Amino acid sequence: MLGIVTEITVRLLPKPETVKLVMAVFDDVRKAGEAVASVIQAGIIPAGMEMMDKITIHAVEDFVHAGYDLEGAAILLCESDGTAEEVADEIERIRTILQASGATRISLAQDEAERQRFWAGRKAAFPAAGRVSPDYYCMDGTIPRKHLAHVLEQIEQLSAEYGLRCMNVFHAGDGNLHPLILYDANQPGELQKAEAFGARILEICIEAGGSLTGEHGVGIEKLNQMCLQFNDTERNRFHAIKAAFDPQSLLNPGKAIPELHRCAEFGAMHIHRGAEKFPEIPRF
Template sequence: MNILYDERVDGVLPDVDRAALLQALSARLPDLEVLHQREELKPYECDGLSAYRTTPMLVVLPRHIDEVQGVLKLCHEFHVPVVARGAGTGLSGGALPLEKGVLLVMARFNNILHIDPAARTARVQPGVRNLAISQAAAPFGLYYAPDPSSQIACSIGGNVAENAGGVHCLKYGLTVHNLLKVDILTVDGEHLSLGSEALDSPGFDLLALFTGSEGMLGVITEVTVKLLPKPQTAKVLLAAFDSVEKAGRAVGDIIAAGIIPGGLEMMDNLAIRAAEDFIHAGYPVDAEAILLCELDGVEADVHDDCDRVRQVLEQAGATEVRQARDEAERVRFWAGRKNAFPAVGRLSPDYYCMDGTIPRRELPGVLQAIAALSAEYDLRVANVFHAGDGNMHPLILFDANQPGELDRAEALGGKILELCVKVGGSITGEHGVGREKINQMCAQFNSDELTLFHAVKAAFDPGGLLNPGKNIPTLHRCAEFGAMHVHLGQMPFPDLERF
């Protein structure tokens, strides 16, 4: 599988004297672990988007921040690009290495530095796993809210780089809403603190700018997150519908009723059956769609909200509304949802996971349009997603060994993302742009907007050494992709066309 990928980045990078760089690394940073043999490099050739693979020139595994600083300074000197990597669970190829670049693995910075229960903050190193923060905070009755499905494995540095979401971000926000401070090293190894422990910081909001910047503005060395008190109780309602459009409309109705669920997820029939076969969650396999709606907070509040949501669901035409009877059933309901991707993976040799976001009111129409596209392209599409956020994850099922199926899957995926942009949404909700969706950025943004992105990038990294070829496409690439409106016939920032 080789979706939407081209080799231009490595193709245009200048050649590097690998031997000289290796020698300089070992001379200046004698304790730094450097991998350079082909078989050592192999495990690092991709992140969670395994369809895209490149063997990095070198992999470094620092243990101390001054080693990270040393690596950055040396790479700056040698004009060698640097790709930072955390746990490597990203789904858009944001940590895909470069053949002519150094892969900077931050996984060994995995210490929780301080939990402050009075301030409700945790100060951690970037390689700390998402779930480990909540585990460390649990003795104080606190937790870290953003919960990507990969939270057992993914690291907080990667969460910040991708502005990760999760099932509970409808109520509790994305990573950016749960951060106080990020310490970074700039491309030339300068230390900067973005944000502060106080509520607000003067000057431009560089913390928010940095969050979700996919490794293009600096390397994260420390993260201070907000912690939240664990809700007293949580209940889940499961509602079945005889059409996906009705389920989509019910999502808007719940929100319009003034209720903010902890999570509000949707699965269509294909996803329901796949999950049920795999997990035995107790889902109604004949339903065309189900909604899972979690309500959390204090007992009495949750009780009231459950009644109101049940009413809304019934009025929206639910054929059945069930409340998880106990904690075991609640966990089972969620296990079905959280394992839906691997469950769908059992139905088909290959699948392609999309990550578009749309305004909630567009859900019924877009679901209908996806069904029509699925028929047109003759490929099954399973829908399982964060409905409350309007963050869709259509999974396109195909078999790469059948001639033409890969091309059709690519084309169908592109159509779905363009549809998301057309209705006022965006091409990514929580997986990031990375290498995967770089061409779709040309549909999302015009050349003025892209020019501004490049100017901001240049403010942090004038030489373009940090994670080149990801996140923000060059105007040249967009012109080739055919989606760009060139402004007044000019191509601004021609010097940024290197990558």
């Protein structure tokens, strides 16, 4: 885990001739999740596709006044860029799919100011969370887009189970989830509940065929879940590659790749879906 940059080669892209943004409102989170999958299945790769659930919509609207529909259960932002002809065609296809997916309202940003205002809400999701909760725990997991609706329903169930609110905001276009678990560290036990809640979200991502991280990395926070995503052979290979570049283990020791004994201990103690292995054995 060491990189020394000696040279960077970049490719300059021309600024898009035209950029258009569509905002769709849904009365059900599942419908919004299925709309994302339908857009991708149609062979459309938007320049940007972001989604927010109801609690996030309310938090950011109070903060930036973006003009969001507070009655919606979810909002989906889809952006297209390119030539005027390409954008016009793609936006029309996206609108047709969103309508067929059950959108209750579809708005096309009328000018650059409105486009920037629609995006401002999504970009302000994290600071908005800080206005509605003393603390929040940001997760980062990636799932196949076709499972988006199902995973969101599971997160909602976990929210009720742990008694903690969760703001769901994410890069819908690539299935990268960023649930923000809201808690109060001054309340005994809430931090531990938030961490357990977050761990279950990561496990759900793995169960759905996804990954522990899309962009935030592993560090030490996700070491236990690395034991679930990768087997012993894979983890041994990771360690061998690291040893080739860092034989004395001086660079971030104990991070990113769990030792085999840690995974053995985690496997023995792991409670899966509320069922503990060998419950008759005393735990100390």
